[in-house]
Amino acid sequence: MPARxxxxxxxxxxDQTGATGQVNVVEERPLTIFLNSREIVTAMTIGDYPEYLALGFLRNQGMLSDDETVTGIEYDEDLDVVIIRTETETNYEEKLSKKTRTSGCAVGTVFGDIMEGLEGLTLPDATLRTSxxxxxxxxxxxxxxxxLEAGAIHGTVLCKGDQPLVYMEDVGRHNAVDKIAGWMRAEGVSGADKILYTTGRLTSEMVIKTALMGIPILASRSGFTAWGVEIAQQIDLTLxxxxxxxxxxxxxxxxxxxxDADVNAAADEDPRHRRKSARA
Incomplete structure (x- = not known):
């Protein structure tokens, strides 16, 4: 998906020699998300696809169920506000009173019980070819x-087989995932036969969000946390x-x-990504 x-x-x-030069840096701005008349959260984001971010955030927090009817999405660019309107009003005071700050960049927040929704969850059968x-x-x-342009950013890609479908980026990997979730809900796309790829760490939050999106496979160029691995093993998510x-x-x-892949025939990583990884 092209960047705005x-x-x-x-x-x-x-630079290190004292020479003057220019570098591109990522913009960062607040986005306040409302569900009907209730203010839910203000997130720091790069500002693209705010409607998908708001929709996906609410969906991944369990505040917006898949069968709930969304009657409108309003974005005010001047105020940096997104309002998601639903057919029925719902009281989320209990969930809003329980916040967990996650390890996500730009300070991720999870409302309610962090493990809510995983009990009894069965992920779809799927195969993953190493090729x-x-x-x-x-x-x-x-x-x-x-x-590649500026670093200091995380990317998340929804894939099917060996084809990338949607590419989202943000200062926080949790935001990038929420944008994917929002796109999936808006377009009615199932996660059953999909792979989620991220440049970020494989934390408990990333594993939980991927599972709740119904995606059975999560891949990353980065490393793991112990709790992320433990949860993935409990729910049989491929990590x-x-x-x-x-x-x-x-x-x-x-x-x-x-x-099915010949490891020796696989290409080495692009040097640009190794350099960016050191600076991101």
Whole structure:
């Protein structure tokens, strides 16, 4: 999905030799999300796709069920406010009173019980060919992005087989995932046969959100947290991390893997991504 203009700005500075130069830096702005007349949260975001971010955030927090009718989405660019309107008013005082700050960049927030919705959850049957991982990595690395332009950003990609479908970016990986969730809900897209790829760490929050989106496979170029792995194992979510060049590590759900790729034939990682990883 192409990025909107105005997401970065050029800033003049000095390099290690004292020479003057310009670098592109990512813009950051607040976005306040309302559900009907109730203010829910103010999130720091890059400002693109605010409607998808608001819709996905509410859906992933359990404040907007899949069968609830959304009657309107209003975005005020001047006020940086999104209002999601539903057919019926719902009281979320109990959920709003319980906040958990997550490890997400730009300070992620989870409302209510962080494990709510996982009890009895059964993820769809799926297969994951290792050749898809190498193909996806190469395609995503070659996609024009804010990550390549300015760093300091996380990307999340919804994929099917070896094809990227939707690419979202934001200063917080949780925001990028919520944008994907919002797009899926708006377009009526199922997660059953999808793969979610992220540049961010595989934390408990990332695992939980992926599972609640009905996606059975989560992959990342970054590493794991112990709780993220533990939850993935409990719900049988396939968890692939440290996916760079020829390498990857699977710590959960390996039964979905089909080992059809020749590792020696896989391409090495684009050097631009190695440099950006050190600075992001």
């Amino acid at each position: 203009a105005g997401l970065t700005r050029a800033v003049e500075g000095l 898809w991982l190498y193909t996806l990595s190469a395609k995503i690395n070659q996609t024009p992005s804010l990550y 692939i991390g440290r996916m760079r060049g020829k390498r990857f590590t699977c710590l959960s759900g390996a039964d979905r893997l089909i080992w």
